[in-house]
Each structure stands twice: as structure tokens, then as C-alpha cells.
Amino acid sequence: MKELLDGLVEKNKALIKYGQVANYIPLLGNADPKDLGVCIIDNLGSIYSSGIYNKKFTIQSISKVIALMLAIMDKGEEEVFKKVGMEPTDEPFNSLYKLDIPYGDKPANPMINAGAIVTTSLINGNGEEKLNRLLEFLRKITGNDTINYNEEVYLSEKTTGNKNRAIAYLLKNKGLIEEKVEDILDIYFKQCSIEMDCQDIAKIGIFLANKGRVLNTGEKLLDNKTNSTIIAIMTTSGMYDFSGEYAVRVGIPSKSGVSGGILASVPNRLGIGVYGPALDQYGNSIAGYGILKDLSEELNLSIFT
Ligand code: GLN
Numbered sequence: 001m002k003e004l005l006d007g008l009v010e011k012n013k014a015l016i017k018y019g020q021v022a023n024y025i026p027l028l029g030n031a032d033p034k035d036l037g038v039c040i041i042d043n044l045g046s047i048y049s050s051g052i053y054n055k056k057f058t059i060q061s062i063s064k065v066i067a068l069m070l071a072i073m074d075k076g077e078e079e080v081f082k083k084v085g086m087e088p089t090d091e092p093f094n095s096l097y098k099l100d101i102p103y104g105d106k107p108a109n110p111m112i113n114a115g116a117i118v119t120t121s122l123i124n125g126n127g128e129e130k131l132n133r134l135l136e137f138l139r140k141i142t143g144n145d146t147i148n149y150n151e152e153v154y155l156s157e158k159t160t161g162n163k164n165r166a167i168a169y170l171l172k173n174k175g176l177i178e179e180k181v182e183d184i185l186d187i188y189f190k191q192c193s194i195e196m197d198c199q200d201i202a203k204i205g206i207f208l209a210n211k212g213r214v215l216n217t218g219e220k221l222l223d224n225k226t227n228s229t230i231i232a233i234m235t236t237s238g239m240y241d242f243s244g245e246y247a248v249r250v251g252i253p254s255k256s257g258v259s260g261g262i263l264a265s266v267p268n269r270l271g272i273g274v275y276g277p278a279l280d281q282y283g284n285s286i287a288g289y290g291i292l293k294d295l296s297e298e299l300n301l302s303i304f305t
Helices: 001-019 026-030 060-075 077-083 113-122 126-141 150-160 162-173 182-193 198-209 223-238 240-250 286-299
Strands: 037-042 045-051 255-256 261-266 272-277
Touching: 001 037, 001 045, 001 126, 001 182, 001 286, 026 150, 037 198, 037 286, 045 126, 045 198, 060 077, 060 126, 060 182, 060 198, 060 255, 060 261, 077 113, 077 223, 113 162, 113 182, 126 182, 126 198, 126 255, 150 182, 162 198, 198 223, 198 261, 198 272, 223 240, 223 261, 240 286, 261 286
Parallel strands: none
Antiparallel strands: 037 045, 037 272, 255 261, 261 272
């Protein structure tokens, strides 16, 4: 496995030159586009890593998966999906115009920014309590008590995140969030700025692969139904408006973030964390996608085969 990963990291470095690091959040622009790493954990707990796998990065949209878990645990599926849809969309992750058309009653799904701001709002607790619950949950899943958010990246996004501000005002106008716009954005920006490395991400992957059971402690944190809902939403919407092609070519439930991370979960088998900050036009790690595509072919990981 280790040789396979080393080979795939080397091979897919060739894709980096076709991608670009996100810089609409200024601090993300400091990432090194040449970085590429991967970590895989199997359901016996064996860990295989290659490349730049232990560098911390902010998880950005990967946090949307965790927010959805907590929102469903706190409010139940019915309540959650009254306010956010479960349909894939061909709109980019930060699109807002459908929120302002007469029949655009709610965001398409919880994996685009608009939907995620709603799910964050549905997590129980006031302000910082929501964030602390997110952090505690992640620490439990990964067994890593040091997980926290990066203050500088948070401030960088808070200063420049006017598109998300516009989205949140439209959500507020539609009665989809109860908090003040700035208060809920504060939590959303902080959750996006939570830092992890590939191994932490792979731990979330194996947690989902094992139906919501923490690998090391055996603790069951998600019921089976919620776990399959999360896996289904990741499969249909986790890679934004590339989710359809990704399902065909990779076929692994996954979630990406604009800092270049990808969380992937092969049901009953593997958790995978990938990092490569050079992104494609959809905002997905270009070489990270390459690694997952090759891995899926090599190890026959597609859930559709
Ligand atoms: N914090 C980012 C934003 O809201 C997350 C987007 C992403 O990772 N695709 O724009």
C-alpha cells in the first residue's frame, strides 16, 4: 500500500501545474501549490501515508459534513431538510442567485455555502457553543484533542467574505436562519478555519465508513440512518458541481474544501484524507482528485461497482 501511495503522489504531481491555489480568502493564497499528500486508514486501524500528509490545513468546506451531522443529531432530518434541500446543483459552491428567485425557497443542499450556513444555524447552542460542539465532536472522532481553528484564516475570511455575507442576508430574509447575520457567519467562518492534517481527515473517513463508530474507542456517535444520509449527500453533492462526473470516475463518497483537502470514505473499508492546495475550476484539489481516481481504479473502491 505504501508503495502504491508513493507512486500515486509522484504521478499526480504532474497535474499541479494545471491548478491554482484559492486566494479569494487572502491567507489561503499563502499555501504552497506543490504540496501533495495522502493518508489512508483501514478498518483494522492500519495507517498508510505519503507525501506532505502531516501539514495542517484549514478544512474549509469539509466542515460542512460535520455541521450536517450535528444539525441532524440535534434537530432530526425532517426539521433540517425543511430548511435545506438534498438535491445536487450545477451551481458553484458560493452561488446565491437561486436564493433570490421566486421558487428558490431554500438552498439546494447542505454542501454549498448557502446550505451550510443554514445547517450551522440549526446546531443547538448559542454562538460559540455551536463551535465548541463542532470542535468537541471532531476531537472525539479523530482522537486528536489539539484540534482547533486558525484565528488568522478566520479573520482573513471574516474581512473579505462579503459574498457569504450576501448569502446570509438572503437566508435571513427568507426566515431560514434565526441568528443575526454577523453572528452566524462568525461561527461559519470559524468552522471553516478548523485545522487538520490528512490523518485527521482520514479518521473522519473511517468513522463514516464504520457507520459512525470511532475506530479507536468503538464509541458509536451517529445512528445508521444519519450516517447513510451523510454518505448519500456527500456522494451526490460533496464535490460541488463536479459531483456527477466525480461519481462516475471515482465513485467514493467525498467532500472537498477550497484549501485543497478532500475527505473520502469507502463504506466498510477505508477512510482517506488528501491534501493538495492547487485547485481545479470547481474548487476541488486537482491532484487530490487524480490520486482518488487512481486509487479507486487500483483498489476497486467505487461504490457503484
Ligand atoms: N470558507 C469557504 C467559503 O465559505 C469554504 C468554501 C469551500 O471550501 N468550498 O467560501
